[in-house]
Amino acid sequence: MSDVLERLAQVLEARKEANPDTSYVASLHAKGLNKILEKVGEECTETLLAAKDAEHSGDTRAVVYETADLWFHSMVMLSRLELGPQDIIDELASRFDLSGLEEKASRQP
Numbered sequence: 001m002s003d004v005l006e007r008l009a010q011v012l013e014a015r016k017e018a019n020p021d022t023s024y025v026a027s028l029h030a031k032g033l034n035k036i037l038e039k040v041g042e043e044c045t046e047t048l049l050a051a052k053d054a055e056h057s058g059d060t061r062a063v064v065y066e067t068a069d070l071w072f073h074s075m076v077m078l079s080r081l082e083l084g085p086q087d088i089i090d091e092l093a094s095r096f097d098l099s100g101l102e103e104k105a106s107r108q109p
């Protein structure tokens with residue numbers, strides 16, 4: 001499953017040097033981090049709206065489509081900051097067997 005994320009991460013790395021006229025990813029980098037973050041925010045909102053609609057309609061296709069857009073733009077953001085999917089997977093793996101409620105309690109003063 002994560003093989004797709006790794007392959008996409010390699011493409012994203014290569015696109016940092018690509019021509020913005022022929023590569024969408026290169027065009028985002030040319031516009032800068034703020035543009036990339038704007039796209040992450042937009043895709044986040046579109047995902048939330050799709051999820052709200054799906055709760056009523058039962059049609060989850062738009063949720064999958066919008067979440068793919070959100071993951072993709074989040075990966076462009078990570079790539080911009082010299083991070084990749086493995087960093088996130090490692091963080092999630094380190095949380096195995098730790099209840100979210102326990103983790104939250106451990107943060108309380």
Ligand SMILES: N=c1c2ncn([C@@H]3O[C@H](COP(=O)(O)OP(=O)(O)OP(=O)(O)O)[C@@H](O)[C@H]3O)c2ncn1[C@@H]1O[C@H](COP(=O)(O)O)[C@@H](O)[C@H]1O
Pocket residue numbers: 008011015022023024025026042068069072
């Ligand atoms: N997975 C994706 C992917 N998902 C979504 N998108 C693009 O993300 C954009 C989403 O923006 P919106 O839906 O907001 O539509 P828009 O109106 O075109 O966007 P704006 O002009 O408002 O910024 C669209 O242009 C989609 O085509 C993607 N573009 C590229 N990839 C992957 O990235 C690789 C490299 O892409 P290029 O850099 O274009 O070669 C591709 O081979 C794919 O594997």
